[in-house]
Amino acid sequence: MASVGVEEEYLLVDPVTGRLMPHAEKVRAAAGLEPFVAAREIQPELLQAQIEVATPVCHALDEVGGHLLRLRHAVAGSAETHGCRIIASGTPLFREDTPVPVTGKTRYRIMQRQAPQLVAEQMVDGMHVHIAVPGRQAGVEVLNRIRGWLPTLTAMAANSPLWDGRDTGFASWRTVVFGRWPVSGVPPHFADERDYDARIRRLLSTGVIGDAGQVYWQARLSERYPTVEVRCMDVQLRADDAVMFAGLLRALVDTAVCEAWEGRPVVDQHPELVQGAMWQAARHGLGGELIDTAGRRRPAGDVVSGLLEHVGPALDAAGDTREVTALVHRLLRQGTGADRQRRALAEGGPDAVLALVVEASGTP
Template identity: 60%
Template structure:
C-alpha cells in the first residue's frame, strides 16, 4: 500500500472586511491546545496571516478525509476564538497595499531580505500531497512521468480567481504568483536521481536559492520525507475535494512507478510546451479546451479528465480507491471547479457570500 499525507495552507482574515490579518500566533496557539490536534499538525507559514496543517501519514483515503475534517474544524474554531476567520482560498480575495508581515523566524526573515516584494505578496495557499516512494531513484523516474499531468491538475484545482478585490480572469492566480519565484512551475526531466541531486546542489551553489526547500516546482522529491510531493493545486474549498486530489496524486505516482518497472516508454514532453500548458490551465481552468502536452494538441477539458481516470484506473483499483475517487470526480464536475463556485458566490451575494463560501467553518465536506 502506497502511503500518503496532505498539507493545506489557509488564510486568516478579518471576519467582516475579508482583509488578511496577522493572527497566526494566536490561532496556532489556540488550535494546538485543542484536544483534537496533535503536536506539529498546525504550523505557521511564511506570512503571519497564514497557517498550515499537515495530516499524519495515511494508508487510506478515508484516513486523509477524517484528519482534514478534524484539522479544518480545529483551525476554524481557533480562528473564531481569536477574532478572525480562516479561508480555504488559493489567494487572498481582498487585500490592501500593506500585505501581511513576515513570520519572525530566521529562514522566513532571510527569505524576505533576498526576495523583497515577492514575499509581501505571497498571500497564496496551496495543498501538497506527499506520496510514498520506495527510494529516490524510483521517485525521480516517477517524477519524469507525473510531470505531463500537472497542467490538468492545475486546471482542476484552480481556486484563486480573486485578487485585490477583482476577478483576475484566471482559475488559478496562485499559479501565476508562484511562477515569479526563481525555481518554479513544472519540473524538468531528469536523467536519474544523481542528476536530480546534482541540479539541486547547483542551484544552491550558484546562489539561485539558499536551500533545496526553496525549489517551488509543482512536483518534486521531498527533502524531508521519502515522498514525491505533488504541490500544483490551490488549497481546496472542501475536504472532499482535497481527498479527491490526494487519491488522484497517489494514482499518478503508483501508475508511474508501475510503468517504469514495466519499461513503458517515457512521454516526450518538451519543457516549453509543458510550461505553456501550465499557463493555459491556470488561465482557463476547466472552461473549454486544455493543452494535452503528450498529445501535442488541445482537447476538451472533460475529455482530458476522462483520460486521466483511465490512465490511473489500475492503481485506483489496487488501492481500493476507485469508487471514492470516481464518485468525487463526478460530483466535482457536476458542481464545477472551485474558481467557478467563487465567481457564482460573488455574483449572487457579493463579498459576504464569497467569504461564507471560503470559510472553513462552512466549507466542511
C-alpha cells in the same frame, strides 16, 4: 499501495471585512494541535496571516478525510476564539493596504530581504500531497512520468480567481503568483537520481536560492520524507475535494512506479509545451480547453476522463475507484472552487464570496 499525507494552507481573515488578520501565532498556540512531533500537525507559514496543517501518514482515503476535517475544525475553532476565520482559498479576496508581517523565522527574513515584493504578494495558499516511493531513483522516475499531468491537476484544483478584490481572468491566479520565484513551475526531465541531486547542488551553489526548500517545482522529491511531493494544486474549499486529489495522486504515482518497473519508455514532453499547458490550465481551469499529455488541445472534460482512464487500474488496486470517480464527476458537474467563487461574486458580490469561502472551509 503507497501511503499518502496531505498539507493544507489557510488564510486568516476578518469575518466582516474579509481582510487578512496576522494572528497566526495566537491561533496556532490555541488550536490544540501538535507542532513538534514527527507529524508536525500545525506549522507557521511565510506570512503571519497564514497557517499550514499536515495530516499524519495515511493508508486509506477515509483516514485522510478524517484528519483533514479534524485539523480544519481545530484551526477554525481557534481562529474564531481570536476574532477571525479561516478560508481555504488560493488567494485572498481583497487588497491589503499594508503588507502582512513576515513570520519571524530566519529563512523567511532572508527571503524578504532577497525579494521583498514577491514576499509581500505571497498571500497564496496551496495543498501539497506526499506519496511514498520506494527510493529516490523511483521518485525521479515518477517525476518524469507525472509532469505532463500537472496542468490537468492544476485546472481541476483551480480555486484562486480573485486578487485585489476583482476577478483576474485566471482560474488559478496562485499559479501565476507562485511561478515568479526563480525555481518554480513544471520540473524538468531528469536523467536519474544523481542528475536530480546534482542540479539541486548547482542551484544552491549560485546563491539564487538559500536552501532546498526554495525549489518550488510543482512536483519534487521531499528532503524530509521518502516521498514525491506534488504542489501544483490550490488549497480546496471542501475537504472531500482534497481527499479526491490525494486518491488521484496516489494512483498517478503508483501507475508511474509500475510503468518504470516494467521498463516502459517515458513519453517525451518538451518543456515549452508543458509550460504552455500549465498556463492554459491556470487561465481557464475546467472552463475551456486543456492541453493533454500528447500536446493536443482538447475539451477539459475529455482530458480529465483521460486521467481517470490512465490511473484506473491503480485506483482499483487501492479500492478507491468509487469514491474518487464520484468526486471527480461532481467536480465536472459543479465546477472548481474558482467557478463557485465567481458564481457567488456574480450573484451577491464580495460579501457572498466571503460567506461561501468561510462556510465551505470548515468554520464551526
